[in-house]
Amino acid sequence: MSYTNAILHLQHDAKLRELIQQIDIPEPKSSGKIYFDLLESIVSQQLSVKASNTIFNRFLQIFPDQHPHPEHLIKLSAEQLRAVGLSGQKAGYMQNVAQFALDNDLETMDWSGMTDEDIIAFLTQIKGVGKWTVEMLLMFSLGRTDILPVDDLGIQQGIKRLYALEETGKELKKRMIEIAEPWRPYRTYACRYLWRFKDQK
Secondary structure, three states: OHHHHHHHHHOOOHHHHHHHHHOOOOOOOOOOOHHHHHHHHHHHOOOOHHHHHHHHHHHHHOOOOOOOOHHHHOOOOHHHHHOOOOOHHHHHHHHHHHHHHHHHOHHHOOOOOOOHHHHHHHHOOOOOOOHHHHHHHHHHOOOOOOOOOOOOHHHHHHHHHHHOOOOOHHHHHHHHHHHHHHHOOOHHHHHHHHHHHHHOO
16 A cells, blocks of 8 residues: 555655656565665676676676675685676675674564664765665665665766756755655655656656
């Protein structure tokens, strides 16, 4: 029901109502795989979708069952990881994630009792994992409905275009938060529309 409720709620914003009438977004599905998705997000940083998919698939082939179990990942050498196309820095970040996963039972963790802010604070302890990365995990891995990633370039571009904003930097982020306040508790859904809108000509 949250999908239907979100659409009804967001239509109170006249600008968003226009988008909702023009654009279809599929009902979101969450993977629930925080550890796996964290590794994939590190690979994808600053790469095209095609390049990151190729490298991530090569990375998975290292493991007998194509799953990067943390206890196996931390034992790999930097040379083995670089051989699949990872930079030395990304290889290090991925082993940081694996060590954190082992130390905190990340693969079996119950996230339901943690707030969005708790999860951001928890996962950004990992060197190489920033707030934006965790916000994407909250949206797409855990299905959290009220995330507004103000640092996301696509969201910034979409909201500037839709609301004819001139602000930049901190002032833009402040305006984004103000505009999005009435969207609560469905800011994630609004962002999905903004991403689609941003890509339209």
